[in-house]
Amino acid sequence: MLTDTPQSLLDRLRVESSTRDWETFCQIYRPLIQQQLKRRLSNSSDVDDLAQDILTRVFQSLKTFAHNGRTGAFRKWIGKIVLQQLWRYYQVQTLQGESTELACQTQFPAFAAADLEQQWEAEHDRHVLKKLLELIEPEFSVSTWAAFLAVTVEGKVTREVARDLGLSPNAVMIAKSRVLTRLRSVGRELLDDMQ
Numbered sequence: 001m002l003t004d005t006p007q008s009l010l011d012r013l014r015v016e017s018s019t020r021d022w023e024t025f026c027q028i029y030r031p032l033i034q035q036q037l038k039r040r041l042s043n044s045s046d047v048d049d050l051a052q053d054i055l056t057r058v059f060q061s062l063k064t065f066a067h068n069g070r071t072g073a074f075r076k077w078i079g080k081i082v083l084q085q086l087w088r089y090y091q092v093q094t095l096q097g098e099s100t101e102l103a104c105q106t107q108f109p110a111f112a113a114a115d116l117e118q119q120w121e122a123e124h125d126r127h128v129l130k131k132l133l134e135l136i137e138p139e140f141s142v143s144t145w146a147a148f149l150a151v152t153v154e155g156k157v158t159r160e161v162a163r164d165l166g167l168s169p170n171a172v173m174i175a176k177s178r179v180l181t182r183l184r185s186v187g188r189e190l191l192d193d194m195q
Helices: 009-015 019-038 044-064 073-095 107-139 142-153 158-165 169-187
Strands: none
Touching: 009 019, 009 044, 019 044, 019 073, 019 107, 044 073, 073 107, 107 169, 142 158, 142 169, 158 169
């Protein structure tokens, strides 16, 4: 379960670097990074090692990350780290004569980089939102969570949700507000549209 601090997860990682927050960050990002790598590496045994290298690089660089206020700043920043580490992996494999995925090193930036950036952009927010929702769900009662999902995810009308759950329309709106407030608190910089 996440802490009740009003700071975002990234704020806490930059300031305190707690093990618990780092584990939460890895819980969110490791599956997304691994998914991106599995599409690009012929040797699946390298996926976990490269994902760990990427997360280590993110951890080492996180204290210097400063959100510039532009939409997608963090998403783009971490995407660049994934791209850089993948490029280094390909360079090492090519030098060792183990890579058959690239005809030459100069092809990577033109073809693979554009593909990775496009897929990263398309999948990042959806994946992170899903993971953040999974992490905060235990903090709420079953009825609060059901009301939130019905109104925000399923797009149902407040009165209909209230009737179905045996709540007042005001209780449904409060449930939605409480979950969204918590989600904004933990995901402020991870998901730019939540700022």
